[in-house]
Amino acid sequence: MEAAAIHAEHAHHHGPPEANRSSRVEPQLLGMLLFIISEVMVFGAFFTAYFFIRVVNGDQWFPFNGDELPKLVAGVNTAILLSSSLTLHWAQTSAKNGNRFGLKAGMLTTFLLGFTFLFIQINEYIHIGFAPHDHAQGSIFYGLTGLHGEHVFIGLTLLAIVTVRAFRGHFTPEHHGGVEIPGIYWHFVDVMWIVVYTTIYIV
Amino acid sequence: MAVDSRSRTSRRTIVQMVVVGTLASIIGVLWGLYIDWFPVQGSTQARKIDDLWDLMIAFAVPVFVLVVTVVLFAVKEFRMRPGEENLDGPNIHGSTKLEIVWTTIPAVIIFILIGYAATILSDIEAAPANAAQELKVDVYGQQFAWTFKYTGADGKPINTTRLYLPEGQSVKFNVHSKDVIHDFWIPAMRMKIDAVPGVTTSYRITPIRVGSYPVVCAELCGLGHAVMRQTAYVMPPAKFNAWLASKSASAAAPAAGGGGSAAAAPAAIDAKAIFTKGNGESVACGSCHQLAAAGTPAGGIGPDLDKVLAGKDAAFIKTSIVDPQAEIAKGYPPNVMPPNFGQTLKPAEIDALVQYLVKSTRK
Amino acid sequence: MPAAVRHAGWTRATTFTVLGIAFSYALSLGARAGLGYDPVLDGEAVLQISLVTVPFFFLVGLGLFDYWGYYMSGRPTRPEDHSGHGAKSWKSYLYPNTDHKVIGIQYTVLSFFFLFVGGLFAMLIRAELAQPGRQFIDANTYNGVFSVHASILIFLFIIPVFAGLANFVLPLMIGAPDMAFPRLNALSFWLLPIAGVMMLGSFFAPGGSFASGWTAYAPLSDSAPIGQVFFTIGVQFAGASSIATALNFLVTIITMRAPGMSFFRMPLLVWANFSTSLLVVIATPFVAASQFFVLLDRALGFNFFDHGQGGDVLMYQHVFWFYSHPAVYIMMLPGFGIISEVLAVKSRKPIFGYRMMAFSLLAIVALGFTVWAHHMFVSGMQNWIRVPMMITTAIIAVPTGIKIFSWLATLWRGVLRLDTPMLFALGFLTMFTLGGISGVMLAMIPITIHVSDTYFIVAHIHYVLFGGSLFTIFAGVYYWFPKMTGRMYDERLGKLHFWLTFIFFNATFAPMHLIGLDGMPRRVADYADKYAGWNLAISLASFGLGLSTLIFAYNIIASWRGGPRAVGNPWRGLTLEWQVSSPPPVFNFDAIPTVVGGPYEYGVPGAVHGVFADQPPPVVAAGAPAAKTPTDE
Incomplete structure (x- = not known):
């Protein structure tokens, strides 16, 4: 340990050599994609639980035991979340083109749409009429939508950061990775919701 | 950096290795078949599973012997000797032929084993003719x-x-x-x-x-x-x-006599035997509880009865047997003791057991 | 506010930890009062909230999130000044650091601490089992001890120690100045002590430690005392650490290789960690989810595993093993990488069949996802799943066999240096073969029906994880010790360590095959009298095995403090990490080297793997392949 320390004193550098880029892919982009693979697998495990209850055991799905899922409200909510992906895309394109107003307005709209989604989702929980401990179907419903809601929350946090930085003017057409990378995560959250909505509410 | 020009591998080494490996494999397989690995064969299923085991031994031992023999011969033949500190081995990168061999042969062995195991599996699970x-x-x-x-x-x-x-x-x-x-x-x-x-x-x-x-x-x-x-x-x-x-x-003819403990008593009930072995339906108390009088050892699952029952009356002990959740000894979790002693023990047996425990734990 | 509290460090971490506990109390009280629960103060609720939130308070206090907090608050980006790079004294290792070499040593040392803790638990288990009946600990403590033994050694020793060794050498090997995400790397490390503290701290929980095994099968884990959540939540932190590190390795390997280092010029250790990281990123979320289910069942009354409410008990095992079978390869593949490095250098020969070695790693990764249900042959799952799983499981023996035979061929005609790393590598070859053979036996369903959940399984897992993984870890630690510390270890003590370990390892675990086949179940605090003789012998041997580890500890500590100084390349290795000083410079390289050939060109005079700007161009011998002009992959 001491040897390492002594060496550190002697080998004084101003900084490390610049790393070679052995791939065209941006490290941040690749990291986010790998993280999303991990996230997909978490959802995969929850879908496994769903699969076992509904397919392997062949238990009845909603409407079940007098409990129903509000397909219509959730459908409207889906539309809200999907439109947030469009506004995000607008913001990202604006960032690339140097359109400051488009970036700011796009980010703000996206954030508000996402927030509305989460708000409606929580409202749905309050009015849905059954609890996770009523039956396994309830556990799966709350488990999957709750897991997704948590991801919306993480996504909103990222969007909030991007929005604040957008308003402070930290992004330029050359430097907009800070918009792109969290944006990918938000798109993932949206796509995941389509899968959740289809399997839980529709099928 | 000098490259190894020694020609130590000779045909003789390989022959030696094959001979040693074959002998060791034969001895190993025979020994493996001779060892009595299992408990007694109590069922037709046991016979079949033991046969599969013997087949596994016949393939496993030679594979293990092969690896060990090659390692030992490599160490014997090719270890660095004094003066060879700067010597390198030959720059050999591989051999497609060898690689095909050691991919194919294990694959074939694996499929033989899988086939045999699947047959055994269907045999041991097959429904009887009648x-x-x-x-x-x-x-x-x-x-x-x-x-x-x-x-x-x-x-x-x-x-x-x-x-x-x-x-x-x-x-x-x-x-x-x-x-x-x-x-x-x-x-x-x-x-x-x-x-x-x-x-x-x-x-x-x-x-x-x-x-x-x-x-x-x-x-x-x-x-x-x-x-x-x-x-x-x-x-x-x-x-x-x-x-x-x-x-x-x-x-x-269910226990028509009801609580009449003395009425139907076929013979003197051996409470100690019930404690240590159970009555044939009940679990033995002694498998979880320590009791000096019965000679049961400390298992740590249930409380030590010499301690927790000291000075307790018959009613308490009876409740503790029939309804174990009524009072849980300090430091022990609930829902561990089976709740069914009221069913598995006959009323007379419970009474005998209670008397026995009162007597045994009296200080 | 005093400066010590404002600046990142241990004072602030302690303050924040206290704040976190206060926050958990407040949250629990607020929520329970708001929802009208009685009593308002519930110890278990506070404990569960604390286990989730306090670690984050601690990490924020320690300064792991300072940079990101700065960024998140919307302040302008600041360029990295590299002031956090490198260790200035031994104290630097007690603070977050972004240097991959510091993190590598932090990881390795901490994991070895857990090896000794886990080993002590093993000694306690063997002391209890030395004779039938109760010796030292009661059944509840016993169940807790073996559960913590397994959890600690899997989640806090084998998995992280490989990450530690790779953290140190992998960026050097591929010619990178650091990992791709140094701050994430630091965070990954600091998640580990949290998981460790939780698992050990579980012994202080009311009702004792978690006692349902490292597999934590539901519904036993659903109804176990509160100690169980220490595992449930601890695993989340260990798992998050693993995923973050794997992601970091993958990005580093893909985007930061030196010019000229194509995928097929990477040392096999890099290949091994690439494969392992793929497994971690894809599989680890499943163990996280399985524990989420248990936590939701316990804390919020969900019914994932309550069959009375329609839950499915077997689903736990499917989800758990979908991670935990690949986890076996997560604990093995990096060891394969270490062995490839050691055998090539110590035999002075190129790895035989390099490409097949790389492909067989990928084959194991792919097959590793298709075999999970072989842990469930007697679980009562659908019968038809068994035979397909038997086939895929047995087929894994083929790529594994390719590796074993290629290593043997690498030895052949080499010039074998039989020093400590090499002895452990050879010990690994033979012992892992035994573990692999019993693995093939276990793939055969009829045999598994008899031996599952017996000491045969205990023997198998220890031949694979001790004779397999731990031997490779010892080989790797001895092999890179000079590089990591700048000192040489004591060769005589190293050899003594190997021989004692090798002998006592076999004396301990080989007889377990016998008692397992003869009908002794595993995870029992007590056993039938007929197994008493073997158990006593096993216990005595295991104490010898425990003592042999002390020699290792002494050798490492004494050599680190006062061993002879190591030169940059004591083994005359060709891979890049040996071309820099020992220990390496703070920023690894003055300039990134250019890779001009394969990593194992032994036997070609003057062959080099990479060239440095300040060195003369290499002499390329006739017949040396692949010394082309550097090209980008």
């Missing part, structure tokens, strides 16, 4: 005891904690759990299956040897997992049928 005559036993796992349910001649259920099996007849176990996952295993029969809450699992055996064999819980099921051990008794079919008939009779 399926109607198969004995069906329901097995219930509960922390920390097994109970068994037979169907009497009159179609009424017979519950017992002793597992009796007829020799030479196929038996199908339907395994259930009342709480967590257990695993119903009779090592001498080689078969096991988990007892899963909410699922009925099953396997079948055909016992081939009269005798008594341990029944073991093989899946960690909590505090008393280690002592969840009972016995299976395999008996000649005639004797088994007589037992079943006697059980049906006693089940048909």
Whole structure:
């Protein structure tokens, strides 16, 4: 340990050599994609639980035991979340083109749409009429939508950061990775919701 | 950096290695077949599984010997000797031919083994020709005891904690759990299956040897997992049928005497035996509880009765047996002691046990 | 506010930890009062909330999130000044650091601490099992001890120690100045002590430690005392650490290789960690989810595993093993990488069949996802799943066999240096073969029906994880010790360590095959009298095995403090990490080297793997392949 320390004193550098880029892919982009693979697998495990209850055991799905899922409200909510992906895309394109107003307005709209989604989702929980401990179907419903809601929350946090930085003017057409990378995560959250909505509410 | 120009590998080395390896393999396989690996063969299933094991030994030993022989010969032939500190081996990168060989041969061996194992699997699970005559036993796992349910001649259920099996007849176990996952295993029969809450699992055996064999819980099921051990008794079919008939009779005439403890007492009840071994239906108290008078050792699962019952009256002890949750000894978790002693012990036996415990723990 | 509290460090971490506990109390009280629960103060609720939130308070206090907090608050980006790079004294290792070499040593040292803790638990287990009946600990403590033994050694020793060794050498090997995400790397490390503290701290929980095994099967884990959540939540932190590191390795390997280092010029250790990281990123979320289910069942009354409410008990095992079978390869593949490095250098020969070695790693990764249900042959799952799983399981023996035979061929005609790393590598070859053979036996369903949940399984897992993984870890630690510390270890003590370990390892675990086949179940505090003889012998041997580890500890500590100084390349290795000083410079390289050939060109005079700007161009011998002009992949 001491040897390492002594060496550190002697080998004084101003900084490390610049790393070679052995791939065209941006490290941040690749990291986010790998993280999303991990996230997909978490959802995969929850879908496994769903699969076992509904397919392997062949238990009845909603409407079940007098409990129903509000397909219509959730459908409207889906539309809200999907439109947030469009506004995000607008913001990202604006960032690339140097359109400051488009970036700011796009980010703000996206954030508000996402927030509305989460708000409606929580409202749905309050009015849905059954609890996770009523039956396994309830556990799966709350488990999957709750897991997704948590991801919306993480996504909103990222969007909030991007929005604040957008308003402070930290992004330029050359430097907009800070918009792109969290944006990918938000798109993932949206796509995941389509899968959740289809399997839980529709099928 | 000099490159190795030694020509130490000769045909002779290879021949030596093949000879040593072959000899070691033969000796190893013979030894492996000679060793008595398993408990006694208690069922037809055991015979088949043991055969598969022998086949595994016949393939496994040579593979292991091959690896060890090559390592040892490499060490013997090619280890660095003084003066060779700067020597390198030859720059060999591989050999497609060899790689094909050592991909193909293991693959072939693997498929032989898989094929044989699949055949054995279907054999040991096959239903007997006369399926109607198969004995069906329901097995219930509960922390920390097994109970068994037979169907009497009159179609009424017979519950017992002793597992009796007829020799030479196929038996199908339907395994259930009342709480967590257990695993119903009779090592001498080689078969096991988990007892899963909410699922009925099953396997079948055909016992081939009269005798008594341990029944073991093989899946960690909590505090008393280690002592969840009972016995299976395999008996000649005639004797088994007589037992079943006697059980049906006693089940048909339930304890009509009610609480009359002295009335029906067939003989003096041996309370100590019930404590240490159970009455044939109940679990033995001594498998969890320490009691100096009975000589049962400390297992740590249930409280030490010499301590917790010291100075307690008969009523307290009786409640503790029949309704174990009524009062839990300090430092011990609830829901561990089976709640069914009120059913598995006859009232007279409970009274005898209470008297015995009062006497044994009196200071 | 005093400066010590304002600046990142241990004072602030302690303050924040206290704040976190206060926050958990407040949250629990507020929520329970708001929802009208009685009593308002519930110890278990506070404990569960604390286990989730307090670690984050601690990490924020320690300064792991300072940079990100700065960014998140919307302040302008600041360029990295590299002031946090490198260790200035031994104290630097007690603080977050972004240097991969510091993190590598932090990881390795901490994991070895847990090896010794886990080993002590093993000694306790063997002391209890030395005779039938109760010796030292009651059944509840016993169940807790073996559960913590397994959890600690899997989640806090084997998995992270490989990450530690790779953290140190992998960036050097591929010619990178650091990992791709140094701050994430630091965070990954600091998640580990949290998981460790939780698992050890579980012994202080009311009702004792978690006692349902490292597999934590539901519904036993659903109804176990509160100690169980220490595992449930601890695993989340260990798992998050693993995923973050794997992601970091993958990005580093893909985007930061030196010019000229194509995928097929990477040392096999890099290949091994690439494969492992793929497994971690894809599989680890499943163990996280399985524990989420248990936590939701316990804390919020969900019914994932309550069959009375329609839950499915077997689903736990499917989800758990979908991670935990690949986890076996997560604990093995990096060891394969270490062995490839050691055998090539110590035999002075190129790895035989390099490409097949790389492809067989990928084959194991792919097959590793298709075999999980072989842990469930007697679980009562659908019968038809068994035979397909038997086939895929047995087929894994083929790529594994390719590796074993290629290593043997690498030895052949080499010039074998039989020093400590090499002895452990050879010990690994033979012992892992035994573990692999019993693995093939276990793939055969009829045999598994008899031996599952017996000591045969205990023997198999220890031949694979001790004779397999731990031997490779010892080989790797001895092999890179000079590089990591700048000192040489004591060769005589190293060899003594190997021989004692090798002998006592076999004396301990080989007889377990016998008692397992003979009918002794695993995870029991007590056993039938007929197994008493073997158990006593096993216990005695295991104490010898425990003592042999002390020699290792002494050798490492004494050599680190006062061993002879190591030169940059004591083994005359060709891979890049040996071309820099020992220990390496703070920023690894003055300039990134250019890779001009394969990593194992032994036997070609003057062959080099990479060239440095300040060195003369290499002499390329006739017949040396692949010394082309550097090209980008």
